[in-house]
Amino acid sequence: MNEFDFEGYTCPVPLRPNEAVILGHGSGGTLSRDLLRRLFLPELGQAAPRALDDSAVVEIDGQRFALTTDSHVVSPLFFPGGDIGRLAICGTVNDLAMVGAKPTALTCGFVLEEGLSFDVLQRVVASMQAAAEEAGVYIAAGDTKVVQKGGADRLFINTSGIGRIADGVNISGANAQEGDVVIVSGTIGDHGIAVLSAREDLGFETMLESDVAPLNHLVEAMLAVGEIHVLRDPTRGGLATSLVEISEQSNVTIEIEEETLPFKPAVRAACEMLGFDPLFVANEGKLVAFVKAGDAEKILDAMKKTKYGEESAIIGRVIGFGKSQVRMRTAIGGTRLVDMLPGEMLPRIC
Amino acid sequence: MKYIDEYRNPEKVKSLLREIRSIVTQNWVIMEICGGQTHAFLHHGLDAMLPPQIELVHGPGCPVCVTPLEQIDKAVVIASRPDVIFTSYGDMLRVPGSTKDLFSVRANGGDVRVVYSPLEAVQIAEANPDKEVVFFAIGFETTAPANAMAVLQAKNKNIQNFSALVSHVRVPPAMEAILSSRRNRVQAFLAAGHVCAVMGFHEYPPIAEKYRVPIVVTGFEPIDLLNGMVAAIQQLEAGRAEAENQYQRAVRFGGNESAQRTIRSVFQSVDRKWRGIGVIPQSGWSLRPDFAEFDAEIRFDVGNIFTQESPLCMAGEILQGLKKPLQCAAFGKECTPQTPLGAPMVSAEGACAAYYKYHRDVAYE
Numbered sequence: 001m002n003e004f005d006f007e008g009y010t011c012p013v014p015l016r017p018n019e020a021v022i023l024g025h026g027s028g029g030t031l032s033r034d035l036l037r038r039l040f041l042p043e044l045g046q047a048a049p050r051a052l053d054d055s056a057v058v059e060i061d062g063q064r065f066a067l068t069t070d071s072h073v074v075s076p077l078f079f080p081g082g083d084i085g086r087l088a089i090c091g092t093v094n095d096l097a098m099v100g101a102k103p104t105a106l107t108c109g110f111v112l113e114e115g116l117s118f119d120v121l122q123r124v125v126a127s128m129q130a131a132a133e134e135a136g137v138y139i140a141a142g143d144t145k146v147v148q149k150g151g152a153d154r155l156f157i158n159t160s161g162i163g164r165i166a167d168g169v170n171i172s173g174a175n176a177q178e179g180d181v182v183i184v185s186g187t188i189g190d191h192g193i194a195v196l197s198a199r200e201d202l203g204f205e206t207m208l209e210s211d212v213a214p215l216n217h218l219v220e221a222m223l224a225v226g227e228i229h230v231l232r233d234p235t236r237g238g239l240a241t242s243l244v245e246i247s248e249q250s251n252v253t254i255e256i257e258e259e260t261l262p263f264k265p266a267v268r269a270a271c272e273m274l275g276f277d278p279l280f281v282a283n284e285g286k287l288v289a290f291v292k293a294g295d296a297e298k299i300l301d302a303m304k305k306t307k308y309g310e311e312s313a314i315i316g317r318v319i320g321f322g323k324s325q326v327r328m329r330t331a332i333g334g335t336r337l338v339d340m341l342p343g344e345m346l347p348r349i350c
Numbered sequence: 351m352k353y354i355d356e357y358r359n360p361e362k363v364k365s366l367l368r369e370i371r372s373i374v375t376q377n378w379v380i381m382e383i384c385g386g387q388t389h390a391f392l393h394h395g396l397d398a399m400l401p402p403q404i405e406l407v408h409g410p411g412c413p414v415c416v417t418p419l420e421q422i423d424k425a426v427v428i429a430s431r432p433d434v435i436f437t438s439y440g441d442m443l444r445v446p447g448s449t450k451d452l453f454s455v456r457a458n459g460g461d462v463r464v465v466y467s468p469l470e471a472v473q474i475a476e477a478n479p480d481k482e483v484v485f486f487a488i489g490f491e492t493t494a495p496a497n498a499m500a501v502l503q504a505k506n507k508n509i510q511n512f513s514a515l516v517s518h519v520r521v522p523p524a525m526e527a528i529l530s531s532r533r534n535r536v537q538a539f540l541a542a543g544h545v546c547a548v549m550g551f552h553e554y555p556p557i558a559e560k561y562r563v564p565i566v567v568t569g570f571e572p573i574d575l576l577n578g579m580v581a582a583i584q585q586l587e588a589g590r591a592e593a594e595n596q597y598q599r600a601v602r603f604g605g606n607e608s609a610q611r612t613i614r615s616v617f618q619s620v621d622r623k624w625r626g627i628g629v630i631p632q633s634g635w636s637l638r639p640d641f642a643e644f645d646a647e648i649r650f651d652v653g654n655i656f657t658q659e660s661p662l663c664m665a666g667e668i669l670q671g672l673k674k675p676l677q678c679a680a681f682g683k684e685c686t687p688q689t690p691l692g693a694p695m696v697s698a699e700g701a702c703a704a705y706y707k708y709h710r711d712v713a714y715e
Contacts, residue, residue, distance in 0.1 A: 022457045030688055268351050274466075332363040332572050334395020336708040342687040 028236025029280070029341030033245075052249060053173050054098035054232060057165065066101030068092060069160040077120065077155055079198040081190075081209025084157055085127035087284060090214045091235070092161040093135045097216040098231040098287065100171040100223060101163035105140040106132065111156040114149045124155065135214035137161070166223075175229040176250035180318040181296035183289045185218060185303055186211065186311040188239050189267040189281035197270065208266045211308075213285030218306045225302045226295025233287050240279035240326070241340045242288055247324040256316030256338065258331045280341040290318065357571030358394070366576035370583060371401050378586050379405045379535045380579065381528070381671050383521060384542035385412030385699025386570050392708040394572050404579070407535065407671030408701035410524050410627065411542050413489040414441045415694045415701075418623040420657040421488070421517040422447035428484055428515065428650045429455045429462050435478060437471040438486040439493075440464040445696045448657050468493075468500035468514075475504065475512035484646045487514040491545045494518050494635060495609035498616035501637065501644050513646040516636050519622055521545050522553045523633035528670055529561040536671055538582040540568040540575070543597040548613075550605025554593035562591045569597040616641055626666035626694075668694055668701055675705040682710050 024031040036052075055068035072088045088108065096103040108128070112121070132139060190211040197206045215233065222228055230250070234242035247254050263278055271278045285308055291299050296314060303309035319327075326338040382388055388408045391397040397406055410416055426447045429436035436452070443452040443462065456462040461481075465471050468485050475483035487497040497514065504512040521542055528534055541554060546567045554565045564585035568578030578596045585592060595601055613635070622634025637645045647653040667673040675681050675694070685695050687703055694700035 020454070020457045022453045024453065034688065265351055268354075272351070272354060328395075330393075330395045332358055332360050332394050332396065332399075334397075334399050336392060336395045337710060339707045339710075 024342075026236075027341055028238075028282070029241050031342070032237070033340070052245070054095040055101065055163075057099055057172075064165040066096045066099045066103075066163045066165055067160070068095040069158065070095060071156060071158040073153070073156050074195065075153060076195075076198055077124065079195045079210055080207075081194055082212035082284070083124060083127050084155060085124035086131045087212050088157040088159045089128050089131035089135065089137070090212050090284060092159040093131075093137060093214045093216055094233045094284075094287070096161050096163040097214075097219040098171070098233055099165065100169035100219065100228070100231065101165045102220070103135060103137045103161055103163040103216050106137055106159050106161040107141040107143075108139055109143040109158040110145070111152050111158075112144065112146045113152040113154050114146060116154050121155070124157075131214060135216055169223060171228055171231050173230055173232060173246045173249035176246055176252050176254075176290045176318050177229060177292075178252065178318050178321045179293045180229055180290040181293050181314055182243075182254065182256065182316040182318070183291060183296065183300055183303065183312055183314050184239065184262065185215070185287045185289075185309045186285075186313075187262045187264045187267065188234075188283060188286065189271065189278040190264060190286075191235075191284040192238070192281035193267045193270045193278075195282075196274075206266045206270065208264065208270075211283055211285035213308045215285065215287050215308060218287070218303060218309045221302045221306050221309075222289065222291075222299050226299040227292040228289055228299070229292065230290035231287055234283050236282050237341045238278070238280040238282060239286075239288060240277070240338050243326045243338060244324075244340045246288075246290065247326050250318075251322060251324050252318045253320035253323050254316060254326045255319045255329065256326070257329050259329075260313055260315045262311050262313050262315075279338065293317070354571065357569070357573040359573065363396075363399075363572050363576060366573065366580060367399055367401075369580055370404070370576070373580070373587055374401055374403045374583055375587060377403045377405065378537050378583060379407060379671075380538045380540065380582055381407045381409045381536040382540040382568070382575070383409040383411040383525070384545070384570075385409075385415065385701070385704075386544070387411075387540060387542065387568065387575060388701050389699055389704045390570050390572070390575060392704045395708070396572050396575060397709075400579070404583070407674075408668070408704075409539075409671060410528075410624065411490065411521065411545075412694065412699040412701070413493070413519065414445055414696060414699065416519055416624040416627065417442070417445070417488050417517050418625045418657075419448055420623070420655050421515065422451075423449075423657050424647065424650075424652040424655050425452060425486055425515055426450055426455055427652050427655065428646060429460045430458070431482070431650070433482050434650075435461045435463060435474055435481050435483045436486070437463050437465045437468075437474060437483060439466075439488070441696075441699075442486055442488060444690075446690060468497045469503065472500050472503050472507075472509060472512055475509050476507070479511060481511060482649070483512050484650075485512070485514045487516045487518065490519055490521055490542070491549045491613075492542075492547075494613045494617065495548060495606070498612045501616050501641055502612065504644055505641065510643075513644050513649045514637070515646040516617070517622070518617065518635035519624065520619075520633055520635065521549075522557065523630050524624065524627075525557060525565075526561075527627070527630045527633070529557070529563060531670065533670075533672055536563070538564040538586055539566070540578045540582060541565050541593075543567055543569040543574070543600060546595075546597065546601040546605065548606050548609050550603050551593055551595060551601065552603055552605075558591050558593045564591050565593045567593070567595040567597050567601050569600065626668075627670065628666075675702040676709070678702070682706060 303312040471485035617635035694702040
């Protein structure tokens, strides 16, 4: 071959900013955050200083209440370990619990596509009732809309919820402090991989079940034994996105230890195969807590005694203030950054 | 996890790093060809654990990064047609063409679907006889056998509404292009293990000899990468330049002959433009004339789309290992995974994306 001269060859043109919503805006990662910051917060977020926590905290006559809302559009409607109904109840219960509130009442709005069978709807509603009972909340109000065939994908559910925050409880993504210990309540990524494996076109099967569960009783048990600064349920965007959000809200540096991260082998295997980072995979029955260092062991013990916290583990700590960053000590002894999920999670090519 | 954990053993990593430190006596520049290897180095923090004498440069082995702009523009044109279901590996959807990416086509109503295997695209074609189903057949020698198989299946089953937009590239011509450049700095290669699992490494001894460069076929786990490093450094220090195989559990000298036969039956060698690098002679594959009926470029008459790259980013220099992502003024500022200026920032295997994800702190400190 003759000598090859690369000079003069350069790189592609810039991608123009999206002019329309793309699926990645709903992934819970940086695209979602950009949408919030550029469009929603400037227009709608003025009165909500804590709009970036899982629930807003509203004060009425000196009493603090947590208020939140969440829409559920999962496909398939039924997946191993859960369904859209259980998800809709647990999602809102958990958002309330993540600011330390005791969830009391929920509302639910149904968007039904013409042609949805009563059998499916009945099963979903029964599952909602069972989840509400387990969490100790009731459905206080509801609404139903029907759209024509093709106007929605079978069934969408919105739930809102309210709960009281006890005096002395002050939990927010902005409250992480240097020295805090970081705990997760169990194995990471179960929900996302269970749902993925249930999609008919994926071609792999697993015995894995979604972790979808109400976490309010777990939070109560934690609050009873120690000082909690931050709680978050790492749903869309996964644990990595939650940690990065907390590091930004609190302006702290967080270091996690790869070796201590709890994963089910099936989740690790699926992620290795598809090229996913399990830290980006959604959870629906897990929380991450930043707690006062001196209380960490007590809180961990209390968590392990609860139904949904048996596999809780300490995964890291807050190592500095003044620089928002999440670092990981890798299992082989290296160090790297942990970032948010940029957009949709995409399987790799080869 | 079996077959993973034993190749990430911290004690073994330490011992291999000690071995590298004990044998290295001078500075060496080593290129890992494959984007998967680049990501593994950074994902595990392994790059920073190497002794300072070893400079890693990141090769052009990221299929998404090197697919030329005009192929993406062709894909966008085809995917925007109302009669088309456009199927692709997920990574390609976010790569910027000259006006938009495939995600935006989907947001505007185009039927763009992510598939995990090209054979899924054939099934979609069977299930949707009233639609044209197009598969974006990109990638290196690793994806070529399955992509070729999809075309063969379509032909055998006489599925007339299936076609492929082919933009395949091959590793050895790119290695020769890098080595023959006046500005080449690469002194040894870690060759891409998965490419060699298909193709073997019989193409490498002549290259090693001609350019006096060690080529070590290397896997993707930390222990693999370090074993590959040890072998390359041993050769460099001893003044040897041979092709050798570290990745013996997956790679044979002759490779997977049945896969190669499938490739040869469907594809022919052509000159191919690489994004950020330029045309490399005989570096790609396109459909053979007897499969022309499955060629989406012909079917949708997009063969005449030529797009000029704009000189805004230095991906070309990064893809050749002349520069590191952190040396780019746009890195982490104008150019991020959400607003990529260049393809290396887009793909899960791109060098810039790897640095952004795992090492952006170094740029700021």
